[in-house]
Amino acid sequence: MRMPAPIRLRELIRTIRTARTQAEEREMIQKECAAIRSSFREEDNTYRCRNVAKLLYMHMLGYPAHFGQLECLKLIASQKFTDKRIGYLGAMLLLDERQDVHLLMTNCIKNDLNHSTQYVQGLALCTLGCMGSSEMCRDLAGEVEKLLKTSNSYLRKKAALCAVHVIRKVPELMEMFLPATKNLLSEKNHGVLHTSVVLLTEMCERSPDMLSHFRKLVPQLVRILKNLIMSGYSPEHDVSGISDPFLQVRILRLLRILGKGDDDSSEAMNDILAQVATNTETSKNVGNAILYETVLTIMDIKSESGLRVLAINILGRFLLNNDKNIRYVALTSLLKTVQTDHNAVQRHRSTIVDCLKDLDVSIKRRAMELSFALVNGNNIRGMMKELLYFLDSCDPDFKADCASGIFLAAEKYAPSKRWHIDTIMRVLTTAGSYVRDDSVPNLIQLITNSVEMHAYTVQRLYKALLDDISQQPLVQVASWCIGEYGDLLVSGQCEEEEPIQVSEDEVLDVLEGLLVSNLSTPVTRGYSLTAIMKLSTRFSSLNRIKKVVSIYGSSIDVELQQRAVEYNALFKKYDHMRPALLERMPIMEKTATNGPSETVQTNGETDSTILDTKHLPSISQPASQANDLLDLLGGNDVVPIIQTTVPTKPASAGGELLDLLGDLSLTGGPTPTPASSVPMSQPPFLLDGLTSQPLFNDIAAVIPPMTAYNKNGLIIEFTFERSNPNPNIAVITIHATNSTEADMTEFVFQAAVPKTFQLQLLSPSSNVVPAFNQGSVTQVIRVLNPQKVRCYCEPRTHSASYRSRSSEISPFVLKHLQKSDECLSGAKLNIAKLKLRAASH
Amino acid sequence: MQFMLLFSRQGKLRLQKWYVPLSDKEKKKITRELVQTVLARKPKMCSFLEWRDLKIVYKRYASLYFCCAIEDQDNELITLEIIHRYVELLDKYFGSVCELDIIFNFEKAYFILDEFLLGGEAQETSKKNVLKAIEQADLLQEVRALATA
Numbered sequence: 001m002r003m004p005a006p007i008r009l010r011e012l013i014r015t016i017r018t019a020r021t022q023a024e025e026r027e028m029i030q031k032e033c034a035a036i037r038s039s040f041r042e043e044d045n046t047y048r049c050r051n052v053a054k055l056l057y058m059h060m061l062g063y064p065a066h067f068g069q070l071e072c073l074k075l076i077a078s079q080k081f082t083d084k085r086i087g088y089l090g091a092m093l094l095l096d097e098r099q100d101v102h103l104l105m106t107n108c109i110k111n112d113l114n115h116s117t118q119y120v121q122g123l124a125l126c127t128l129g130c131m132g133s134s135e136m137c138r139d140l141a142g143e144v145e146k147l148l149k150t151s152n153s154y155l156r157k158k159a160a161l162c163a164v165h166v167i168r169k170v171p172e173l174m175e176m177f178l179p180a181t182k183n184l185l186s187e188k189n190h191g192v193l194h195t196s197v198v199l200l201t202e203m204c205e206r207s208p209d210m211l212s213h214f215r216k217l218v219p220q221l222v223r224i225l226k227n228l229i230m231s232g233y234s235p236e237h238d239v240s241g242i243s244d245p246f247l248q249v250r251i252l253r254l255l256r257i258l259g260k261g262d263d264d265s266s267e268a269m270n271d272i273l274a275q276v277a278t279n280t281e282t283s284k285n286v287g288n289a290i291l292y293e294t295v296l297t298i299m300d301i302k303s304e305s306g307l308r309v310l311a312i313n314i315l316g317r318f319l320l321n322n323d324k325n326i327r328y329v330a331l332t333s334l335l336k337t338v339q340t341d342h343n344a345v346q347r348h349r350s351t352i353v354d355c356l357k358d359l360d361v362s363i364k365r366r367a368m369e370l371s372f373a374l375v376n377g378n379n380i381r382g383m384m385k386e387l388l389y390f391l392d393s394c395d396p397d398f399k400a401d402c403a404s405g406i407f408l409a410a411e412k413y414a415p416s417k418r419w420h421i422d423t424i425m426r427v428l429t430t431a432g433s434y435v436r437d438d439s440v441p442n443l444i445q446l447i448t449n450s451v452e453m454h455a456y457t458v459q460r461l462y463k464a465l466l467d468d469i470s471q472q473p474l475v476q477v478a479s480w481c482i483g484e485y486g487d488l489l490v491s492g493q494c495e496e497e498e499p500i501q502v503s504e505d506e507v508l509d510v511l512e513g514l515l516v517s518n519l520s521t522p523v524t525r526g527y528s529l530t531a532i533m534k535l536s537t538r539f540s541s542l543n544r545i546k547k548v549v550s551i552y553g554s555s556i557d558v559e560l561q562q563r564a565v566e567y568n569a570l571f572k573k574y575d576h577m578r579p580a581l582l583e584r585m586p587i588m589e590k591t592a593t594n595g596p597s598e599t600v601q602t603n604g605e606t607d608s609t610i611l612d613t614k615h616l617p618s619i620s621q622p623a624s625q626a627n628d629l630l631d632l633l634g635g636n637d638v639v640p641i642i643q644t645t646v647p648t649k650p651a652s653a654g655g656e657l658l659d660l661l662g663d664l665s666l667t668g669g670p671t672p673t674p675a676s677s678v679p680m681s682q683p684p685f686l687l688d689g690l691t692s693q694p695l696f697n698d699i700a701a702v703i704p705p706m707t708a709y710n711k712n713g714l715i716i717e718f719t720f721e722r723s724n725p726n727p728n729i730a731v732i733t734i735h736a737t738n739s740t741e742a743d744m745t746e747f748v749f750q751a752a753v754p755k756t757f758q759l760q761l762l763s764p765s766s767n768v769v770p771a772f773n774q775g776s777v778t779q780v781i782r783v784l785n786p787q788k789v790r791c792y793c794e795p796r797t798h799s800a801s802y803r804s805r806s807s808e809i810s811p812f813v814l815k816h817l818q819k820s821d822e823c824l825s826g827a828k829l830n831i832a833k834l835k836l837r838a839a840s841h
Numbered sequence: 842m843q844f845m846l847l848f849s850r851q852g853k854l855r856l857q858k859w860y861v862p863l864s865d866k867e868k869k870k871i872t873r874e875l876v877q878t879v880l881a882r883k884p885k886m887c888s889f890l891e892w893r894d895l896k897i898v899y900k901r902y903a904s905l906y907f908c909c910a911i912e913d914q915d916n917e918l919i920t921l922e923i924i925h926r927y928v929e930l931l932d933k934y935f936g937s938v939c940e941l942d943i944i945f946n947f948e949k950a951y952f953i954l955d956e957f958l959l960g961g962e963a964q965e966t967s968k969k970n971v972l973k974a975i976e977q978a979d980l981l982q983e984v985r986a987l988a989t990a
Contacts, residue, residue: 010945013945014945053948056947056948057947060854060856060857060947061854062854062869079986080984080986081978081981081982081984082982085948085952085978085982086948089948089951089952089955093857096862096863096864096865097862098862098864119974119977119978119981122974122978125959126955126959129959129960130860130955130959131859131862133862157964157965158959158964161959161960161962161964162959162960164960164962165960190965190966190967191964191965191966191967191970194963194964194965195959195962195963195964236967236969236970237966237967239922239926244966245922246919246922246923246963247966249916253914253916285918285921285922286918286919286922289916289918289919289921289922290919292916292918293919296916324885324886324887325887325888325889325917325918326918327887328887328889328917329889329917329918359883359886360886360887361886362886362889362890362891363887
């Protein structure tokens with residue numbers, strides 16, 4: 001019995017669309033698929049085409065159709081055009097080059113490429129150019145090349161794009177198409193012209209040789225473009241009054257590639273670019289599409305400055321366009337050119353800033369990046385107002401980047417310290433929870449250094465805390481400040497604004513509140529406890545503070561517990577040291593790098609040059625030795641380690657922004673610090689005497705010796721030379737001498753380096769540095785700096801590094817107890833955690 | 842151009858043209874994600890978005906979204922013109938095209954697309970020439986059997 005004729009495609013579609021549920025649809029599909037399968041099994045030629053078409057429809061709905069793959073091949077081999085059409089379509093939809101099945105097509109395609117009917121040849125070229133695998137391309141490249149030379153423009157244009165695909169799949173075959181490209185541009189047919197330009201573009205992009213070869217086409221391309229612009233109305237190619245915009249855009253793109261880096265070519269195209277830029281109608285998208293491509297070309301080639309300004313102005317006009325698409329491409333392009341044509345872009349700053357208020361997320365982001373790139377010393381006040389307003393209202397995704405950008409810009413260009421502090425306050429209060437963790441130490445450093453603003457700062461921060469304790473970065477900075485400057489707070493010393501009346505108890509209430517609040521993270525709690533402790537030397541409510549500290553001695557949080565225990569110990573046994581330890585933090589200097597070619601933007605008051613003497617706090621170091629070495633900040637685990645690779649958004653102007661970012665470092669922390677001025681009788685446990693100097697400069701061949709450490713009788717000097725076989729290795733010899741009365745025993749030198757460095761410490765000459773400069777300890781260190789980054793040396797003295805159990809007093813504190821003599825002779829003196837820190841270029 | 846997708850406001854796929862080799866699974870995943878992303882866009886937003894490492898250009902015509910994925914160096918604005926040209930071709934061919942035309946005659950929509958673009962690039966910039974070729978090819982379907990090569 002013969003099966004009934006399979007239902008027609010349209011009928012199937014209609015039927016399936018009547019299904020009311022997914023299940024109903026699935027059922028219909030399965031039924032039809034079964035019918036199709038049996039029909040295929042019957043090898044029915046008549047209805048194969050119809051069945052495959054139905055299969056393709058069901059495939060589009062998401063159902064599997066792989067059993068139709070071979071049927072497609074049979075259709076392709078058929079002599080009916082309808083079959084071939086559906087067959088090739090099916091091949092393009094169902095087959096992919098990962099399956100071997102597709103190779104079976106090769107022969108069919110080859111035959112069809114030589115078919116007498118151009119529409120069949122067209123099908124073959126289209127399929128090959130759309131999904132041909134590398135093997136197929138290899139086999140059939142010759143046929144394509146032949147068709148590229150035909151006079152039939154219908155086929156020639158398709159062959160050109162097919163050739164593009166072949167080249168993409170098998171780049172080595174590019175050469176064979178070269179002869180056929182000879183007269184491509186002499187064609188009158190726009191289809192051929194367009195596809196030829198695409199082919200030429202592909203070849204030039206892939207091969208510098210091809211690129212040089214095709215440079216000679218520039219005059220011809222210019223001529224074609226000119227004709228397009230100057231010619232009258234051509235109905236066939238007209239789009240809103242512009243003649244063949246597709247071809248114009250492709251020519252402009254090819255010109256860009258040909259003109260890049262080449263003076264002659266760039267000059268040859270100068271006039272036409274100016275012409276297109278000025279004459280193109282801008283009322284519709286199509287004109288703007290051409291202008292956009294023109295601008296991209298002008299910016300990429302070696303164009304005259306007048307032309308460049310013209311291009312930027314076009315972008316500026318784009319920014320004012322009602323069409324948001326146009327604004328979008330303008331911002332994208334401006335972002336690309338802001339570094340090279342900074343001044344020109346500055347002129348459009350206000351328009352760019354307006355785009356911050358745009359509703360489109362992508363436009364906002366680009367506007368933000370551009371805005372940061374345009375901030376400078378002159379416009380900082382106005383720009384910051386806009387950026388802060390933006391920070392207030394923008395999406396959470398933006399806030400972190402925006403906050404970071406604002407901090408950076410503020411640091412570089414702040415017109416006054418007060419303004420700077422206010423700006424920071426504003427960011428912390430409006431976007432405090434989005435601020436990056438590494439901002440906290442930076443801000444603390446900033447605040448410390450703004451000495452005259454301490455009272456104002458602590459007052460503002462205190463007030464902010466009263467309002468909201470949920471934003472951790474804000475809370476951390478505030479706690480730290482209160483710990484440091486709480487005395488200023490209660491004494492009502494503020495000059496900048498009306499001082500508030502607050503009592504010691506109120507302040508302690510707030511800090512204790514942070515300790516117990518659910519909103520506070522462990523890190524924040526650490527900050528609060530330390531702040532409370534510091535206030536013991538600034539406030540008179542000693543008993544209260546003692547009580548708090550002793551309570552937390554049994555805290556579950558190990559960090560808090562450790563701190564509390566040690567602070568407790570300070571009260572009980574080492575009370576005489578407490579004032580010194582908890583004294584005010586001195587100014588911390590940041591290391592900064594100035595690249596050889598850049599100018600440093602200074603804010604009126606601080607100078608970002610390299611300075612001496614850092615002061616480093618460290619009261620305890622319970623962590624293991626290994627951790628010590630890698631702990632770039634040392635001392636306090638609470639302070640997050642600053643990564644030297646800080647996000648480099650937003651784009652910088654002139655590179656300074658990036659470099660400054662790379663060097664932000666904090667060498668201080670929020671813990672109580674030992675005093676810098678210590679009577680000579682005190683044991684030399686203090687963390688001071690730091691010098692920070694550039695240690696390496698890959699430019700310098702010879703590095704002069706330097707004194708890395710000089711304090712309390714201990715002097716450590718470095719001498720440098722380059723290793724003979726490998727100049728990338730620097731050999732540092734340290735000499736340690738001791739001018740005090742007692743030997744320094746158990747002297748151990750340690751060094752920590754970032755990951756890109758390799759370090760080798762050879763054996764020291766001795767562990768004892770004899771007294772009265774009677775001898776020295778020498779040790780050789782070999783350092784390999786393969787990435788040739790500049791680095792800084794920050795020697796630090798550090799506490800002894802043995803583990804302390806929470807019930808014991810840390811060895812650091814222990815050392816304080818002993819009398820100077822005992823200490824000098826017996827103490828383990830771990831000197832110089834030399835920290836070689838890389839600065840990013 | 843890496844691919845072009847046509848889908849309805851309910852997210853139903855009406856046409857998919859891929860110019861890069863991907864497995865069926867990958868295509869489905871990309872389609873699903875992209876459709877979701879584009880449908881979530883508000884009318885006030887611009888027609889471009891960044892998605893993975895591609896630029897997506899989309900435009901809605903009545904109930905159909907036309908969505909193209911282009912590469913970094915491609916011109917977004919001219920891609921909008923490409924999309925528009927395709928719609929014009931469909932419109933001329935079907936006579937005031939609507940989504941139903943494309944649903945019931947999807948294979949023709951593909952044929953027209955394949956006469957306009959090849960390998961992701963425009964092969965013919967004259968509307969007239971594309972339509973003429975389609976017309977001729979349609980006539981050829983009536984022929985019983987082609988003359989052999």
